Amino acid sequence: MTTRTGAPAAAPIALIGAAHPGPTVAVTTVMTVLAVALGQSADRVVLVALAVLTGQLSIGWSNDLVDVRRDREVGREDKPLATGAVSTRTATIACGTAVVLTVVLSLACGLLAGVVQLVGVAAGWAYNLGVKATVWSWAPYAVAFGGWPVFVWLAGDPGSPPPIWLPVAGACLGVGAHLLNVLPDIADDAATGVRGLPHRLGAARLPGAALLVLLAGTVTALVGADAPLVAVVATLVAVGALGVVVLRGRGRAPFAAAVGIALVDVVLLVVAL
Helix, strand or coil, rough: CCCCCCCCCCHHHHHHHHHCCHHHHHHHHHHHHHHHCCCCCCHHHHHHHHHHHHHHHHHHHHHHHHHHHHHHHCCCCCCCHHHCCCCHHHHHHHHHHHHHHHHHHHHCCHHHHHHCCCCHHHHHHHHHCCHCCCCCCCHHHHHHHHHHHHHHHHCCCCCCCCCHHHHHHHHHHHHHHHHHHHHHHHHHHHHHHCHHHHHHCCCCCCCHHHHHHHHHHHHHHHHCCCCCCHHHHHHHHHHHHHHHHHHCCCCCCHHHHHHHHHHHHHHHHHHEE
16 A cells, blocks of 8 residues: 555555546446447457547546545545555556557547547546536536547448437436536535536536436437337336436435446447447
């Protein structure tokens, strides 16, 4: 283990914990499943997954590096950088490595696809570097989650533009996830001057607002994918159950439910496409 001065090498588990493993795994999983749904070859699916994973790692590590002082001020025991379990130097090296890898892997998927992927990563960095404290905090999520399905599509079929409903559905799911991801930390954020859109809406309104946006994404996917009736019914039942968790859940449960809704929508695409 490291101390707060961060001299010894950090434990690998602590370093992984500083990369926001939950959202990182969730986004990577959703995009990998989408690549499979689109019928991409095994090597292309792996390449897409690695490009998304390294991009997400860079976003996660940069988030904790930017927020380390603020996290220490509010006593965030779940943040390895704030507690000293991992040094800022180690996290900086890991973050820089992830950036280099995601640039290389993204462009290996094709120039246009790679640019779209890197715009999404840049949007995540923009959120970390200050947009999250403004009323426009939702915009990086809309750009990134709207763009990543386009990246996956272009990585498999660069000559064919994706249908417009695909990025629209992705953007809705991303904004909904943003609203719910902030919910458990809303008090700590407010104490350190972070006033994004979720903070302005308030904790009481967030679940309902998030659910409306998530449902808009699901409806867009249902209409756009032209799925068979049985898939439509199954999707509505599953999303309805997860919607209850969004409204009634506590802690990280609403965010987990939002990820579940995204996965349900991707499974819908597996059936319909």
